[in-house]
Each structure stands twice: as C-alpha cells, then as structure tokens.
Amino acid sequence: MSREPILRLEGVSKTFGGLKALTDVSFSLDEGEVVGLIGPNGAGKTTLVNVVTGNLRRSSGRVLFESEDVGTQKPYEAARRGLARTFQIVQPFPAMTVLENVTAGALFGGGADSLADARDKARESLEFVGLAGFADRPAANLALAARKRLELAKSLAMNPKVLMLDEVNAGLNSSEIDGALNLIRQIADRGVTVLIIEHLMKVVLSLSKRLLVLHHGQLIADGPSAEIVADERVVEAYLGQKFAARLKEMHHG
Amino acid sequence: MKPLAQYAAIIVGLVLLGTTPLYADNYILRTAATVAMYGALATSWNFIGGFTGYPSFSTAAFFGLGAYVGTICQRNGIPMGVAWTIATVSVAAFAALLGGIILRLRGHYFAIGSIAIVELCRLIVSSWSDLTGGGDGLNVPLIHASPDAVTRLFLFVMLGILAASLVVTIIVDRSRLGFGLRCIHQNEDAAAMVGINTTAYKIAAYTLSAVFCATVGAAYASWTGYIDPTDSFQIVMTVKVAVMAILGGAGTVVGPALGAAAFVLLEEVFWANFIDWNRAILGVVIVLLIFFLPGGLLSLRARLRRASGGAA
Amino acid sequence: MAIYLQTIANGLMLGALYACLAVGFSLVWGVLNVINMLHGSFIILGGYLTYFAWHYYGIHPIVMLPVVALLMFALGFVLQRGAINRVVSAPVLTTLTLTFGLDMILYNLMTYWFTATPRRITLDLGAANLGPVVLPVDRLLGTGLALLLTFLLYAVMRGSNIGRAIVAVRMDRTAAELMGIRTDRIYAITFGIGTLMAGAAGVVFALVFPITTNVSGTWLGKAFVVCVVGGLGSVPGALVGGLVLGLVESFAGFWFGPQNAITAGFVLMLVLLLTRPTGLMGVKGYE
Numbered sequence: 129m130s131r132e133p134i135l136r137l138e139g140v141s142k143t144f145g146g147l148k149a150l151t152d153v154s155f156s157l158d159e160g161e162v163v164g165l166i167g168p169n170g171a172g173k174t175t176l177v178n179v180v181t182g183n184l185r186r187s188s189g190r191v192l193f194e195s196e197d198v199g200t201q202k203p204y205e206a207a208r209r210g211l212a213r214t215f216q217i218v219q220p221f222p223a224m225t226v227l228e229n230v231t232a233g234a235l236f237g238g239g240a241d242s243l244a245d246a247r248d249k250a251r252e253s254l255e256f257v258g259l260a261g262f263a264d265r266p267a268a269n270l271a272l273a274a275r276k277r278l279e280l281a282k283s284l285a286m287n288p289k290v291l292m293l294d295e296v297n298a299g300l301n302s303s304e305i306d307g308a309l310n311l312i313r314q315i316a317d318r319g320v321t322v323l324i325i326e327h328l329m330k331v332v333l334s335l336s337k338r339l340l341v342l343h344h345g346q347l348i349a350d351g352p353s354a355e356i357v358a359d360e361r362v363v364e365a366y367l368g369q370k371f372a373a374r375l376k377e378m379h380h381g
Numbered sequence: 382m383k384p385l386a387q388y389a390a391i392i393v394g395l396v397l398l399g400t401t402p403l404y405a406d407n408y409i410l411r412t413a414a415t416v417a418m419y420g421a422l423a424t425s426w427n428f429i430g431g432f433t434g435y436p437s438f439s440t441a442a443f444f445g446l447g448a449y450v451g452t453i454c455q456r457n458g459i460p461m462g463v464a465w466t467i468a469t470v471s472v473a474a475f476a477a478l479l480g481g482i483i484l485r486l487r488g489h490y491f492a493i494g495s496i497a498i499v500e501l502c503r504l505i506v507s508s509w510s511d512l513t514g515g516g517d518g519l520n521v522p523l524i525h526a527s528p529d530a531v532t533r534l535f536l537f538v539m540l541g542i543l544a545a546s547l548v549v550t551i552i553v554d555r556s557r558l559g560f561g562l563r564c565i566h567q568n569e570d571a572a573a574m575v576g577i578n579t580t581a582y583k584i585a586a587y588t589l590s591a592v593f594c595a596t597v598g599a600a601y602a603s604w605t606g607y608i609d610p611t612d613s614f615q616i617v618m619t620v621k622v623a624v625m626a627i628l629g630g631a632g633t634v635v636g637p638a639l640g641a642a643a644f645v646l647l648e649e650v651f652w653a654n655f656i657d658w659n660r661a662i663l664g665v666v667i668v669l670l671i672f673f674l675p676g677g678l679l680s681l682r683a684r685l686r687r688a689s690g691g692a693a
Numbered sequence: 694m695a696i697y698l699q700t701i702a703n704g705l706m707l708g709a710l711y712a713c714l715a716v717g718f719s720l721v722w723g724v725l726n727v728i729n730m731l732h733g734s735f736i737i738l739g740g741y742l743t744y745f746a747w748h749y750y751g752i753h754p755i756v757m758l759p760v761v762a763l764l765m766f767a768l769g770f771v772l773q774r775g776a777i778n779r780v781v782s783a784p785v786l787t788t789l790t791l792t793f794g795l796d797m798i799l800y801n802l803m804t805y806w807f808t809a810t811p812r813r814i815t816l817d818l819g820a821a822n823l824g825p826v827v828l829p830v831d832r833l834l835g836t837g838l839a840l841l842l843t844f845l846l847y848a849v850m851r852g853s854n855i856g857r858a859i860v861a862v863r864m865d866r867t868a869a870e871l872m873g874i875r876t877d878r879i880y881a882i883t884f885g886i887g888t889l890m891a892g893a894a895g896v897v898f899a900l901v902f903p904i905t906t907n908v909s910g911t912w913l914g915k916a917f918v919v920c921v922v923g924g925l926g927s928v929p930g931a932l933v934g935g936l937v938l939g940l941v942e943s944f945a946g947f948w949f950g951p952q953n954a955i956t957a958g959f960v961l962m963l964v965l966l967l968t969r970p971t972g973l974m975g976v977k978g979y980e
Contacts, residue, residue: 667794
C-alpha cells in the first residue's frame with residue numbers, strides 16, 4: 129500500500145452559520161476504486177461532494193487530490209483537474225444539442241485541443257452511453273433517463289480521474305437502473321475512480337466493495353460492504369433493523 | 382446563418398454604407414455613419430448581452446467615458462488617432478476592472494447595477510468640473526476641412542470600427558470563448574462544472590462589449606466637436622442599443638448590426654415626419670418588437686422557412 | 694449642533710418621501726419580478742393630475758389624493774393585464790425593455806400634453822420651528838402624507854385578504870396557485886397597487902417639488918437605490934431604504950455640496966449591491 133490515494137479528505141468540516149453539515153470527515157479513495165457513499169437524507173452527502181468539487185469551501189480540514197491540497201479550488205479548476213461529478217438534478221445546457229453539451233465537457237474539462245477534436249471525443253462519449261442517435265436533438269427534449277445518460281457522457285468527455293455520481297439513479301425505473309449500472313461498471317473498468325452517492329442499497333452493493341456511511345455529517349463507518357452491512361452499530365443507527373435484515377438476506381442470497 | 386451567408390451579409394452591408402459618398406448628399410452620409418456607429422455599439426453589446434445573456438445596460442457609460450477621455454486627450458494636444466487609442470485602451474481596462482466587481486451580480490441586480498454605472502459616470506463627470514468642464518461640457522478641437530469631407534471621414538471611421546467589431550464577433554463566435562459564453566448563457570453553474578472559468582469568460586465578454594463603444598465615443602466626440610454629460614451618458618441610449626441588438630437577433634453574428642440599421646432608419650423617418658412623437662413611436666416599436674418578434678429579424682427567416690415547409 | 698439637527702431633519706423628511714416613492718416599485722419587483730421602468734413617469738403623472746386639478750379647478754391636492762389613487766390603480770391594472778402579463782415570466786432583459794418602451798410612450802404623451810415647463814403647487818403654508826430646526830410646513834405635510842400612505846399599504850398587505858394573497862404569491866407562486874389563488878389576477882392587482890402608490894407619491898411630491906417629465910428618470914433612480922438598500926418587496930424594507938437614502942443624501946449634500954448628494958446615493962447602492970445583495974433588511978429577494 130505504498131501508492132498515494134488519489135483523493136484524500138483529512139478532518140474536513142463544513143458549517144453553515146451555526147449549523148454543522150460536515151464534522152471532521154476523513155477518508156481516502158485509491159485509484160480505480162469504486163466506493164459507495166450512503167446515509168439518510170440530510171446526512172451531508174451532497175455537501176461532501178460540493179466541498180470536494182469546490183462548489184462549497186470547506187470550513188476546516190484538507191482536501192487532497194493526487195497529494196495536492198485543493199481545498200480552495202473553484203469548480204472549474206476541479207473539473208480541469210479531473211474531478212467530475214453529476215448532479216442530483218440534471219444540469220444540461222437546455223437549448224444546445226446533446227452533442228454540443230458533451231462537446232463542452234470535452235473542450236473545457238477534457239482539455240481537447242480544438243473544437244473539432246472536442247466534437248470527436250464527444251461523439252465517442254455519446255456512443256459509449258448509447259445516446260449517439262440523439263446527438264442533434266436539443267438537450268431539453270430528452271426524457272429523464274436519457275438526460276441522466278447525457279450527464280454521464282458529459283462527465284466522461286472530461287476525462288475524469290474521479291467521478292462522483294450524485295443519485296444518478298433517482299427517478300429511474302428498474303430496467304433503466306440496470307442499464308445505468310452496466311454503464312457505471314464499464315466506466316469503472318476504464319480505471320476511473322468512482323464515488324457513488326445513493327440511497328438504493330441494491331445499486332451500491334452491486335457496484336462497490338467498500339462503503340462509507342455518513343450520518344449527521346459524521347462518517348460513522350468506512351469498510352468492506354459486507355462488514356458495513358453486518359455492522360450492528362451502523363445498522364441500528366442508520367438503517368433500522370427491518371431494513372438490515374433484508375440487506376443481509378440479499379447479501380447471503 | 383451559415384458562415385458564408387454571414388460574410389456575404391457583412392460585406393454587402395459595409396459596401397452599401399461605404400459607397401454612399403459616390404452618389405448621396407451629406408444627410409444620407411450622416412445617416413450612413415450613424416447606422417455604422419450604432420451597428421458597432423449593438424455588435425459590442427452582443428458580446429455580453431447576446432452571447433453571455435447578461436442584461437447589461439452599461440453601453441452609454443463606455444461610450445461617454447470614451448468620448449471624455451478622447452476629448453481631454455485631444456484638448457491637451459494629443460493627435461486625434463492617438464487620443465482615440467488611449468480612450469479605447471483605458472476604457473477597456475476600466476471595464477475589465479469593473480467587470481471583476483459587478484459580474485458577481487446576476488439577473489435583475491446586474492441590470493440595475495449596470496444602469497447605475499451609467500448614472501454614476503454622468504454624475505461624477507458633471508461634478509468633476511476642473512477636468513471635464515462639468516455641466517458646461519467641453520469643446521473638441523475642430524477638424525479643418527469642408528463639412529462633406531468631415532462627414533466622409535467619420536463615415537469611414539465608423540465603418541472601420543463596425544467592421545472591426547464584426548470581425549472580432551466572428552472570431553469569438555467560432556472560438557472556445559464564444560462556446561463558453563453560450564454555455565454560461567444557458568446554465569452558469571453547469572458551465573463551471575464542465576471546466577469553464579466563468580469569471581474570466583464573463584470579464585472578457587464585458588470588456589469586449591466596452592472596447593468598441595469607447596472608440597465610437599471618442600470618434601463621435603471628435604465628429605460633433607462638443608460633448609456634455611447629459612448627452613454622453615444617456616439611459617435612453619443604453620437601452621436603445623440593447624433594443625437594436627434584440628431587434629436584429631441577440632446572440633447572432635450579424636443580427637445586432639442589422640437591427641441597428643433598421644432602428645436608425647426608422648428613427649430617421651420618425652424624426653423627419655413626426656418630430657413631436659418621435660419618442661412615443663420608438664416606444665411603440667419596442668413594445669411591438671417584444672410582443673411579436675422576440676427572436677429578432679433573423680428569426681423571421683426560420684419562421685418563414687417553417688411556414689413554407691408546413692405548407693408543402 | 695443646530696446645523697446637524699437640521700440636516701437630520703431634512704434627511705428624514707426626504708427619506709419619508711423616498712420611501713413612499715419606492716414602495717410600489719419594490720412591491721412590483723418583489724412580486725412580479727419585473728423592474729418597472731414606468732415607475733418614474735407614473736409619479737410624474739400623479740403629480741400632473743394633482744397640479745391641473747388644483748390649477749384649473751382649485752381642488753386641494755389632499756382631496757385629489759384618492760381620485761388620483763383610483764385612476765392610477767385602474768391604469769396599472771389595465772397595463773399589466775394588457776401588456777406586461779404577456780412577458781411576466783420572461784428574463785429581465787425582456788421585461789425591462791418592454792416597460793422602458795411603454796415608458797417612452799407615456800413620457801412622450803405627457804411632454805406633448807403638459808409641455809416640459811416645470812409646474813409647481815404653492816400652498817404658502819409657512820414654516821414651523823422646532824427649537825433651532827426649521828421645518829417648512831408644505832414639506833412636513835408631504836412627509837406626513839408619505840408616511841401615512843406607506844403605513845396604509847403596510848396595513849393592507851398585512852391585514853387584508855388581497856394583501857395576504859399577494860404575499861403568498863411572492864413567497865411561492867406554484868404553492869399559491871395550488872391553494873386556488875389566481876396569480877394573474879394577483880399580478881394585475883399588485884401592479885395596480887404599485888402604480889397607485891407611484892401616483893399617490895406624485896400627489897405628495899407635487900406639494901414639495903416642481904413637476905416636470907425631466908425628473909422622471911431621477912425618481913426612478915431613487916426607487917432603484919431604495920430597493921437595493923432596503924431589500925425587495927417589503928414595506929418596512931422600503932421605509933428603511935428610503936430613510937437611509939434621505940439621510941445619506943442630506944449629509945452628503947451638507948459635507949460635499951448638493952451636486953454630490955445624488956452621487957452618494959448611487960455609490961451607496963453599488964456598494965450594497967456588491968456586499969449585501971439582499972438589502973440591509975436581509976429579506977431574500979428574487980434574482
């Protein structure tokens with residue numbers, strides 16, 4: 129374990145006025161890992177992502193990306209470094225075509241040499257997520273599942289090293305979720321480090337071997353998914369017994 | 382509009398205006414120069430208002446400051462062309478600094494802030510009488526030539542500025558900058574998330590929107606030979622320029638200049654025939670524009686095409 | 694010492710007038726999310742109606758106040774219903790440009806009908822002395838009326854069903870619609886009230902300042918400043934904003950000369966825009 133983790137948080141806290149959204153959160157992600165971040169609503173999951181990508185400035189602690197302290201970076205700097213994310217509520221450029229949306233990612237975040245180069249990369253990215261047929265449609269016309277894929281394509285075109293997926297599956301039906309899971313697996317196979325923020329257990333467990341659990345802004349557990357699921361403390365504090373039983377069943381089954 | 386059609390439209394327009402001295406009288410020449418002048422102002426506004434979608438109403442501030450800097454330079458013996466250059470560069474620097482501050486505002490607050498800049502410039506220029514002559518205004522050294530020759534000179538000057546602003550527009554439109562500005566227009570937060578340095582891009586757009594206004598202001602002062610705060614910093618002008626750009630098609634390459642031409646010609650007709658009702662008629666034009674042609678004149682082509690396509 | 698008291702008194706009197714001038718503008722901005730460029734001309738129109746009623750028919754301005762208010766409400770209601778409502782959810786560039794166009798029409802009509810000659814109502818009420826402070830009675834009357842009108846609007850907003858409906862629409866348009874409030878009607882009423890308040894402010898201003906179309910832009914500028922200083926869409930906000938602006942102008946005029954008083958107001962506004970875009974009162978407005 130001599131290699132440095134690609135992303136490391138050391139004692140990160142974030143307060144809004146008097147409210148503590150994150151308290152002393154520390155963890156690290158190794159390159160190529162797929163990690164799930166779970167926790168009830170309001171636990172601070174999205175705040176955590178926002179702090180990592182510079183949408184919010186941490187109140188204290190250090191955020192290290194490839195051993196560099198990036199705690200004061202701006203969102204666009206995070207994007208250029210290779211820290212990409214998707215939003216819970218998708219954020220397209222509505223009046224632009226699907227291709228233009230992804231081209232923006234390749235051009236500005238992905239460091240493409242020219243517009244033409246960016247367009248080529250964007251096409252690849254669209255091909256990969258299965259949206260090639262929609263390239264010339266306005267982004268605003270896409271259905272929700274396709275818009276989520278567009279977000280993924282945009283993030284991928286940015287050549288991310290770490291991809292943070294904030295509830296990418298929210299609002300999708302189960303076949304759409306299966307499609308999205310396949311896609312995420314393929315992204316991980318490319319060597320991209322993935323942090324999945326989810327409330328659907330099925331999704332997290334099928335993708336990640338390691339789980340982080342956030343509760344009231346504190347990281348209450350960090351370890352192999354199987355252990356976390358079995359950890360009485362986590363289960364009691366966060367999941368509730370009934371849900372825990374179901375999880376165990378799923379895991380053994 | 383296809384690139385080739387853009388070039389053609391621009392060249393035809395410039396040639397139409399530039400050949401007026403061959404056959405027309407002084408009045409037509411002045412009108413042509415006015416068209417070119419407002420064309421340059423509207424094309425400038427387009428960088429921030431059209432591409433970036435920030436409702437900027439600072440045009441008159443840049444125009445007026447350009448006029449004052451140019452005039453003060455000329456009164457201190459600096460040759461006209463150099464004075465214009467100084468005006469252009471200093472106002473651009475001012476806009477870049479100002480942009481760094483007021484572009485943090487969005488929407489209505491940005492609109493109000495940018496209007497306030499015009500008022501503030503007017504008030505400061507009015508009260509700084511040692512330098513600016515205060516409310517009495519300043520005379521600009523006159524050019525010693527026949528009235529026709531002077532008009533011809535300023536027609537070509539204004540055309541030159543218009544051409545320069547259009548060339549820069551084409552370059553921006555094709556570049557990362559233009560693409561990034563369009564992204565900011567659509568969704569500023571998402572633009573930052575794909576790696577666009579939104580602050581720098583917005584400042585660039587705001588500065589571009591000031592550069593040519595300053596040159597136009599300085600040249601206009603030399604042309605008229607006299608400036609005062611009320612005429613140099615007009616809220617009416619600042620809104621008018623935005624209206625021209627919308628009239629032609631905000632965010633397009635040739636739309637703003639086209640809108641300026643249409644607006645100036647309409648205005649000339651009204652001035653000539655209904656001098657008492659000039660302002661009201663322009664008001665009516667604005668109201669009709671907003672209700673019936675919000676996409677501007679260029680959107681008419683698309684509409685016509687759709688209409689004929691639907692019939693076929 | 695006396696001179697400072699006088700400056701404070703002048704500032705407060707001016708401030709009350711500014712509050713009354715801006716409160717309708719603030720309401721319209723806060724509820725409809727429209728920057729109403731017509732506001733300055735509405736004030737002038739109210740002033741002209743008052744002046745001509747006084748000049749030709751000898752009607753006292755205070756008697757004219759309810760008449761002007763009613764007429765202006767009707768004008769505002771119709772304008773919103775017929776024109777502004779068509780673009781009410783468009784971006785600021787569109788709404789601002791439209792109201793500016795409408796303002797050009799109204800402005801032109803007024804200069805044509807009334808000419809640009811400044812008109813003045815002179816009631817010759819003398820001056821009152823409060824210790825060393827001199828208070829011209831017409832100005833005092835104007836101040837009193839301005840405060841009364843502002844308070845009346847506050848009472849209406851707080852105490853009436855219409856007022857509560859307006860506040861509900863301001864807070865959350867969708868929720869208000871779900872509760873059965875007809876937002877387009879509320880918008881028209883709100884714009885009517887905004888216009889009414891502008892007209893009423895015009896009546897009050899006619900007692901204190903000369904009336905001419907040339908100053909409509911100046912009054913509009915004051916409305917901007919008051920809104921930014923006090924925050925949007927709330928009556929107490931406008932009151933605070935007005936009083937602060939009045940005091941700032943009064944003291945700036947005293948220290949730096951009257952020509953710099955207005956400049957100080959705008960500087961204050963820009964500084965606040967950049968440091969506290971929600972206004973001194975901290976009421977979160979719309980973008």
